[in-house]
Amino acid sequence: MSRLTESPAWKALAAHHASIQGCHLRELFATDPQRFERFSLEAAGLFIDYSKNRITADTLALLIQLARDAELPRWTERLLGGDMVNHTEQRAALHTALRAEQSVYFGGRDVLPDVKRVLEHMRRFSDAVRSGNLRGITGKPFTDVVNIGIGGSDLGPAMVTEALRPYGSPELKVHFVSNVDGSHLTDTLSALNPETTLFIVASKTFTTQETLANARSAREWLLNGLRTGSAVSRHFVAVSTNAEEVQRFGIAPNNMFEFWDWVGGRYSLWSAIGLPICIAVGFENFAELLAGARAMDEHFAQAPLEKNGPVILGLLAVWYANFFGTRSHAVLPYDQHLARFPAYLQQLEMESLGKSVDRQGRPVDYQTGVVIWGEPGTNGQHAFFQLLHQGTPLVTADFLVGARAHHPLAAHQRMLVANCLAQTEALMRGRTEDEARAELEARGLKGEALERLLPYQVFPGNRPSTTIVYESLTPRALGALIALYEHKVFVESVILNINAFDQWGVELGKQLAKSLLPELEAPPGGTLSHDASTNGLINYIRARSS
Numbered sequence: 273m274s275r276l277t278e279s280p281a282w283k284a285l286a287a288h289h290a291s292i293q294g295c296h297l298r299e300l301f302a303t304d305p306q307r308f309e310r311f312s313l314e315a316a317g318l319f320i321d322y323s324k325n326r327i328t329a330d331t332l333a334l335l336i337q338l339a340r341d342a343e344l345p346r347w348t349e350r351l352l353g354g355d356m357v358n359h360t361e362q363r364a365a366l367h368t369a370l371r372a373e374q375s376v377y378f379g380g381r382d383v384l385p386d387v388k389r390v391l392e393h394m395r396r397f398s399d400a401v402r403s404g405n406l407r408g409i410t411g412k413p414f415t416d417v418v419n420i421g422i423g424g425s426d427l428g429p430a431m432v433t434e435a436l437r438p439y440g441s442p443e444l445k446v447h448f449v450s451n452v453d454g455s456h457l458t459d460t461l462s463a464l465n466p467e468t469t470l471f472i473v474a475s476k477t478f479t480t481q482e483t484l485a486n487a488r489s490a491r492e493w494l495l496n497g498l499r500t501g502s503a504v505s506r507h508f509v510a511v512s513t514n515a516e517e518v519q520r521f522g523i524a525p526n527n528m529f530e531f532w533d534w535v536g537g538r539y540s541l542w543s544a545i546g547l548p549i550c551i552a553v554g555f556e557n558f559a560e561l562l563a564g565a566r567a568m569d570e571h572f573a574q575a576p577l578e579k580n581g582p583v584i585l586g587l588l589a590v591w592y593a594n595f596f597g598t599r600s601h602a603v604l605p606y607d608q609h610l611a612r613f614p615a616y617l618q619q620l621e622m623e624s625l626g627k628s629v630d631r632q633g634r635p636v637d638y639q640t641g642v643v644i645w646g647e648p649g650t651n652g653q654h655a656f657f658q659l660l661h662q663g664t665p666l667v668t669a670d671f672l673v674g675a676r677a678h679h680p681l682a683a684h685q686r687m688l689v690a691n692c693l694a695q696t697e698a699l700m701r702g703r704t705e706d707e708a709r710a711e712l713e714a715r716g717l718k719g720e721a722l723e724r725l726l727p728y729q730v731f732p733g734n735r736p737s738t739t740i741v742y743e744s745l746t747p748r749a750l751g752a753l754i755a756l757y758e759h760k761v762f763v764e765s766v767i768l769n770i771n772a773f774d775q776w777g778v779e780l781g782k783q784l785a786k787s788l789l790p791e792l793e794a795p796p797g798g799t800l801s802h803d804a805s806t807n808g809l810i811n812y813i814r815a816r817s818s
């Protein structure tokens with residue numbers, strides 16, 4: 273048994289769970305008229321209603337005790353203070369310094385001047401691209417920007433650029449190419465003109481196979497189109513921590529935007545990795561995004577645990593995965609502009625919490641990260657909500673919705689909000705047999721016909737959800753929303769005693785892909801070094817690939 277599962281707070285939670293397991297959310301609402309006020313909070317301009325969760329005041333008190341036992345406040349100070357919280361890579365995780373206004377020290381050195389210097393570089397560059405002052409080699413202003421990157425060097429900026437589309441300009445389109453599948457690059461470039469296209473090669477390490485392959489092919493496309501070697505220096509910039517590799521690729525140091533080892537890939541959209549965001553929506557809006565995240569950082573650092581958004585969301589995640597046995601969590605933005613938010617959160621949460629060894633190197637005896645998935649509402653309602661309402665697994669869900677939209681179709685926004693709230697209510701209340709019977713009777717059914725249909729019309733309800741409301745999806749609200757989830761993940765990692773900032777699990781597949789590539793390229797007939805299945809597949813594909 274681990275210290276966590278042996279702890280009095282954990283055991284008390286297990287006993288408490290047994291005592292409230294049979295309790296329905298309907299009853300909890302019926303017996304406590306203050307439930308909504310008690311279990312909702314405001315955090316950096318976001319409103320979080322977590323009253324439709326299977327908790328009581330006792331649950332919360334026990335979960336808070338768990339957080340105190342794990343010394344969450346001390347860990348938060350360590351995180352924000354630049355301590356080496358990523359112990360397996362000997363690194364800090366200082367993404368909060370990227371949006372800070374006050375000095376942050378790392379290794380005895382204030383990192384703020386470096387952060388501000390790069391932000392200034394981003395401001396100057398993005399202003400010049402947007403105004404048309406910076407032009408391609410033939411003198412034409414840029415009309416298209418292609419960000420080439422993958423994982424954290426793609427998902428964050430791609431998600432934010434889409435989320436802030438109303439702040440973009442139609443004259444300048446920003447595209448994202450991540451997949452090594454050549455169709456991603458080919459399809460993107462097919463409509464573009466090399467004279468007016470700017471490439472950003474974004475890679476923290478600048479050694480990622482997919483990104484370098486795409487960058488090389490993009491360079492070839494540019495050179496074929498413009499027929500002058502010097503075009504690369506006018507049409508390519510890089511964002512990386514690895515100046516040497518950037519130069520080796522042929523991008524000059526003055527075309528490189530720097531960031532640092534203490535920024536994790538999946539936490540990097542606030543750094544120069546955010547350059548495509550600056551170009552798409554302007555530096556002022558990027559600064560607003562940072563300000564929203566900073567407000568959430570302050571909330572996280574200062575709000576009491578009981579009223580702390582990231583703490584509450586993190587504790588709920590631990591509660592469900594460990595005591596209710598949930599294995600997946602749906603993120604359901606009722607906001608088309610947040611279509612990529614679930615994909616972004618998949619990396620943030622699943623790379624951070626997909627661990628089964630604790631900080632001391634021992635296997636864990638509890639659940640860590642769950643599967644994160646989701647699609648925008650209302651589309652999801654017509655696809656997978658059936659399982660949420662009547663399926664066998666218990667799936668928890670976050671519903672995200674804005675009070676106001678950017679578009680002028682106010683009636684649509686009301687319909688969207690009505691659907692969002694109706695779903696959370698339906699999940700919570702369900703429909704009892706009596707209610708279902710009454711409804712069928714009202715539809716004119718009776719006797720055997722009614723009885724036959726009845727079991728299918730019953731909804732168990734008691735399915736938990738949290739609703740997060742923002743006034744409208746401004747850069748500031750979005751910054752706060754992203755930082756809310758960043759800190760939620762950190763809270764979980766502290767309770768679960770795992771490192772949220774490494775990702776060794778990604779390595780094995782990468783290594784094997786490198787060793788497999790020459791075998792795929794070799795002529796058929798040579799010996800293969802893998803298991804029978806992999807060898808068989810290589811042979812099958814090799815025989816059909818040319």
Ligand SMILES: O=P(O)(O)OC[C@H]1O[C@H](O)[C@H](O)[C@@H](O)[C@@H]1O
Nearest residue numbers: 423424425475476477480537778
């Ligand atoms: O930015 P790069 O160094 O190219 O890395 C891109 C991605 O590579 C790996 O797959 C890591 O697991 C991710 O965390 C990272 O975001």
